Amino acid sequence: NAAPVTVTVTGAAGQIAYGLLFRIASGALLGSDTPVRLRLLETPAAVGSLEGVAMELEDGAFPLLAGIDISDDPWIGFDGANIAILVGARPRTAGMERSDLLAANGPIFTDQGAAINANAAEDIRVLVVGNPANTNAFIAMSNAPDVPAGRFTALTRLDHNRAIAQVAEKTGAAAADIARIIVWGNHSATQYPDLTHATVRGRSALEVIDDSAWVTDHFIPTVQQRGTAIIKARGASSAASAASAAIDHIHDWVLGTAPGDWTSMAVPSDGSYGVPEGLISSFPVTCSRGEYAVVPDLEIGEFARTRIDHSVAELVGERDAVIDLGYAKRS
Ligand code: NAI
Incomplete structure (x- = not known):
């Protein structure tokens, strides 16, 4: 077997992650020859719930799952990441204009871009899922000047x-x-x-x-x-x-x-x-x-x-x- 690939997922206690993490652990992401280490990132309020998800991942007894780390700190969460799937975002709530949504997500993707820039692996590849996905990816890219711009992508x-x-x-x-x-x-x-x-x-x-x-x-x-x-x-x-x-x-x-x-x-x-x-x-x-x-x-x-x-x-x-x-x- 190859060395484990580190995959960071944000919003890891949310709905999409609940569908995503088990498939990553099963080998659907990178194939059945590649072990993965999951680094799961959440807000402080959701870390408790995330611990439950991690328990379920352990209970999957996935042969390819080489480890699980949990954090609420992007500086830790992106450490050594080869792949980052940015799912966590501030959702649009009632009465919120699109401009409010952009403003609410700005700080999240600014911080995560900077943390990726500082701590991710050389070959980091980023997929932004959290909406507004294209523009959140643009913000993260803009805050990661040392990472080739083309490594930042969004989900369509x-x-x-x-x-x-x-x-x-x-x-x-x-x-x-x-x-x-x-x-x-x-x-x-x-x-x-x-x-x-x-x-x-x-x-x-x-x-x-x-x-x-x-x-x-x-x-x-x-x-x-x-x-x-x-x-x-x-x-x-x-x-x-x-x-x-x-x-x-x-x-x-x-x-x-x-x-x-x-x-x-x-x-x-x-x-x-x-x-x-x-x-x-x-x-x-x-x-x-x-x-x-x-x-x-x-x-x-x-x-x-x-x-x-x-x-x-x-x-x-x-x-x-x-x-x-x-x-x-x-x-
Ligand atoms: P959810 O609300 O179930 O989960 C989002 C999670 O992100 C929550 O657990 C929340 O605590 C966490 N989160 C928020 N800010 C965070 C931060 N700064 N760091 C780490 N975690 C953070 O939402 P769901 O259903 O999982 O959707 C997530 C996002 O994906 C939404 O923005 C949604 O609009 C978007 N989406 C994008 C699609 C696409 O095709 N690009 C398709 C469907 C959804």
Whole structure:
């Protein structure tokens, strides 16, 4: 067996983490040859509850679980971290504007970015799940000047997987038969799930679906609003599917995307597709040997351009707000 990989998870006593930690311990994140050491980070108020989660993890008797550490101090929680999944965030409460949410999360991701900068392992890879995920990742990146910017990513894989599920349902194909879906932009209702380049069993998805009204009037809003629909149905947010998507994101980043396919990740823009450089926005990416690359040279039609620009404008607004609040610097 290889040496254990240290995986830090924040918000470790929360709902998503409850779905996430057991799958990490089982080997779903990094494969069945790689032991993991979990470093679990919570707020002081939730440490007691987290001790219960740690007891359950122990009781899983997972052969790959090399150790569990608990902390409420980011300076300890990110010590030696190879992978950090930042799930903990201040949730939006009644009457809170988006700007209040950005302000409430600013200090959390400022501190965590600084702690990652100081204490994480050289090969640290960061996935931000806690909302507003793209902009929280931007804040953490901005506060970690010694870590390559590209190591900071945010989760849009849940949206990507939701898009696959909708196409599978519409066409009767299996999820595994669907490839080259793209989610562009922000993990918010402005995201653009794009089927232009998607395939079903190797054929153009748009040709197989042959129903453009379904794409614009059903598919796009359903993917955008899926989180709200699940809260309405379940009375709680989509924690298990979010956890599953976080596993997929890190798994593919580290171990690679399938040949001929790509995935969606929110990553710092290199200026591709007209997205301002440094903005953490969702792109189609391929991953190989632990590195991701934005898929180049895809044709972007007029409809897609408008949708991408709309979501990117929202991200620019969020970025400028957190820069004005002093949580991030202009790169
Ligand atoms: P939750 O409320 O059950 O758990 C969040 C946990 O984070 C709580 O236990 C809380 O004590 C902890 N926490 C808060 N601040 C912290 C800090 N500074 N350090 C460490 N821990 C801290 O929420 P849940 O359902 O687990 O969701 C977590 C986040 O994920 C939310 O922001 C939610 O909006 C977001 N989310 C993102 C998705 C995505 O696709 N990007 C999908 C679904 C949820």
